[in-house]
Amino acid sequence: MVNVVVLFPKQEIARNIRNLLVRNGFDVIGVCVTGAQVMQRMESQEEGLVICGYKYADMIYTELREYLPRDVHMLLVASQAHLEDCMYENVSCLPMPLKAHELVEKVREIVSEISFAQKKKKHKPKQRTREELELLDEVKSLLMQNNRISEEEAHSYIQRRSMNSGVGLIEMAKMIKESLIYHND
CATH class of the missing domain: 3.40.50.2300 (Response regulator)
Structure with missing residues (x-):
């Protein structure tokens, strides 16, 4: 109104x-x-x-x-x-x-x-901060190395997990990063 x-x-x-x-x-x-x-x-x-x-x-x-x-x-x-x-x-x-x-x-x-x-x-997409973009790039890189997939596939994976769990993209990237780091230690 x-x-x-x-x-x-x-x-x-x-x-x-x-x-x-x-x-x-x-x-x-x-x-x-x-x-x-x-x-x-x-x-x-x-x-x-x-x-x-x-x-x-x-x-x-x-x-x-x-x-x-x-x-x-x-x-x-x-x-x-x-x-x-x-x-x-x-x-x-x-x-x-x-x-x-x-x-x-x-x-x-x-x-x-x-x-x-x-x-x-x-409906305009939210602008991401530099830190958020760096986090996404880091998680995509980790996924690419661990799973031998392309950057597009890594991004798609993060998006899919985000949508399926009802969690924001950045929050999902943090969760994936934590799980990858935990499993690699």
Whole structure:
């Protein structure tokens, strides 16, 4: 679920937008009137969406964009004159006057992009440390010497044992190394 925060200097406008979004199935975690409130809401979030106007009591949207985490997207709702200057990464724009169906569709589009990025990041293979890579190479080398097999076969053996036992690859490599060293002593 993508968390959404609504920021407009007038509380009534922010609440109306929140109500529209909630009725359309979005998870709105906050209604704010200052940039500082948004930063507080989003500080623990790696990703999300801030729907906002151009100017607030304590800053304008460009300052807020600089303070937010890189993967938090922003949907700027402003007059056409303000939107012409908007060329920031992760900032989308909608012109005023705002039409409800356009807002809902634009939010749906941005939330889909964020969700897709979350899934992609989740399925990205974990980067191994240098020590872990050295351990894998050492265990493969031991297996190759002891069993007279190729490096691919040794790697496949470690993977197969890891999957069959439900243990991570590195943990399995440690276990194999211990057993090989124990048997050779």
